[in-house]
Amino acid sequence: MTHAACDHDHHHDHALDSNGIEARLAEAQALCLAAGERMTAPRLRTLELVLAHNGPIKAYDLIDRFHPEGAAKPPTVYRSLSFLEQMGLIHRIESLNAFVACHDHTESHSAAFLLCECCGKSEEVALNLSGITQKALESDFKVERVTIEAKGRCKACR
Amino acid sequence: MTHAACDHDHHHDHALDSNGIEARLAEAQALCLAAGERMTAPRLRTLELVLAHNGPIKAYDLIDRFHPEGAAKPPTVYRSLSFLEQMGLIHRIESLNAFVACHDHTESHSAAFLLCECCGKSEEVALNLSGITQKALESDFKVERVTIEAKGRCKACR
DNA sequence: TTGAATTATGTTATTACATAACGGGAGTAG
DNA sequence: CTACTCCCGTTATGTAATAACATAATTCAA
Ligand SMILES: [Zn+2]
Ligand SMILES: [Zn+2]
Ligand SMILES: [Zn+2]
Ligand SMILES: [Zn+2]
Numbered sequence: 175m176t177h178a179a180c181d182h183d184h185h186h187d188h189a190l191d192s193n194g195i196e197a198r199l200a201e202a203q204a205l206c207l208a209a210g211e212r213m214t215a216p217r218l219r220t221l222e223l224v225l226a227h228n229g230p231i232k233a234y235d236l237i238d239r240f241h242p243e244g245a246a247k248p249p250t251v252y253r254s255l256s257f258l259e260q261m262g263l264i265h266r267i268e269s270l271n272a273f274v275a276c277h278d279h280t281e282s283h284s285a286a287f288l289l290c291e292c293c294g295k296s297e298e299v300a301l302n303l304s305g306i307t308q309k310a311l312e313s314d315f316k317v318e319r320v321t322i323e324a325k326g327r328c329k330a331c332r
Numbered sequence: 333m334t335h336a337a338c339d340h341d342h343h344h345d346h347a348l349d350s351n352g353i354e355a356r357l358a359e360a361q362a363l364c365l366a367a368g369e370r371m372t373a374p375r376l377r378t379l380e381l382v383l384a385h386n387g388p389i390k391a392y393d394l395i396d397r398f399h400p401e402g403a404a405k406p407p408t409v410y411r412s413l414s415f416l417e418q419m420g421l422i423h424r425i426e427s428l429n430a431f432v433a434c435h436d437h438t439e440s441h442s443a444a445f446l447l448c449e450c451c452g453k454s455e456e457v458a459l460n461l462s463g464i465t466q467k468a469l470e471s472d473f474k475v476e477r478v479t480i481e482a483k484g485r486c487k488a489c490r
Numbered sequence: 491t492t493g494a495a496t497t498a499t500g501t502t503a504t505t506a507c508a509t510a511a512c513g514g515g516a517g518t519a520g
Numbered sequence: 521c522t523a524c525t526c527c528c529g530t531t532a533t534g535t536a537a538t539a540a541c542a543t544a545a546t547t548c549a550a
Contacts, residue, residue, distance in 0.1 A: 215528095249509075249510090249528085250528075250530095252507095252509075268426040271507065271508095288473045291476070297471055299467040305462070306444055306482050313487065314486075315448070315485065315487060317446075317484040321427050323478070324468060326477070327473065332474060372498070373499095374498090391535095405499095405502090406536085410537065429535085
């Protein structure tokens with residue numbers, strides 16, 4: 175956590191331990207198998223790094239951490255990120271240029287995020303989109319995807 | 333309109349004419365005066381370019397168009413954009429890395445946008461934020477700003 | 491009216507974010 | 521085996537945004 179617009183500590187953590195990560199990776203592999211998609215080594219590695227990070231992580235941080243000895247090439251990571259996003263395993267946070275693991279294991283969620291500007295953590299919340307879909311209806315606009323991102327301060331950082 | 337994921341024309345236009353732009357610029361100047369802020373030449377020029385463009389426009393397009401004879405320096409435009417955004421005269425569209433003039437002349441609006449992926453236009457809609465604020469409340473999260481952007485197809489591009 | 495403080499701009503350089511293009515390798519269906 | 525598709529590694533480039541510092545304009549109080 176290298177954020178800090180504040181002085182307090184940011185150890186109010188909910189990071190996955192390595193067992194938790196392994197479990198999530200196994201789930202992801204199963205999901206890909208079921209979908210007829212290939213969970214390749216770079217994709218798996220990218221997902222592992224996203225899961226290991228406690229909050230939204232930047233593409234170039236993934237690039238830096240990709241290999242134990244040195245950085246990956248950008249396309250390697252960006253391609254993996256695109257794939258993982260299509261598979262619903264991660265989300266892109268538009269207002270941060272960052273990526274976060276999907277923590278909504280239920281079906282058909284419309285990802286919305288509470289983004290703490292103090293500690294950098296994100297919370298994914300399930301939201302019904304009635305407001306925006308109603309407006310879209312009124313405008314005869316066909317919605318494909320909705321981005322909802324709220325910035326502020328989390329409970330621990332209040 | 334250089335968008336086009338489609339073949340139809342995109343002349344379903346609502347661009348401001350030069351009188352309309354002049355009027356909006358005058359409003360903006362009055363607003364700054366009232367707020368004790370300075371509407372300087374680069375800020376006015378930046379706003380003029382945003383208003384003249386029918387839809388979200390990229391920062392570097394503004395940079396290219398800034399001077400009749402040649403491009404501006406990036407900080408000139410980015411600083412102006414920051415100012416205009418703070419004044420509520422424009423909005424940044426996070427999912428496009430672009431900027432659009434604020435078309436909501438009423439008070440206290442929570443900007444949400446319908447973004448056509450076909451013709452590139454945007455519609456600003458007023459939205460009540462009950463859904464996300466309710467979720468934030470449940471998480472004891474203090475919301476500062478909310479980004480809501482829906483992508484899809486507008487009526488004319490269906 | 492002068493001069494210090496503040497605010498805004500000009501300028502150079504750099505950092506951060508993302509994709510195009512191409513050649514090659516691994517899986518797969520016939 | 522062969523053709524096909526998908527994915528990967530690599531080089532290079534394109535695009536978006538800011539750091540840092542010097543200069544200029546404005547404000548305001550002495
Ligand atoms: Zn926090
Ligand atoms: Zn904090
Ligand atoms: Zn359209
Ligand atoms: Zn169209």
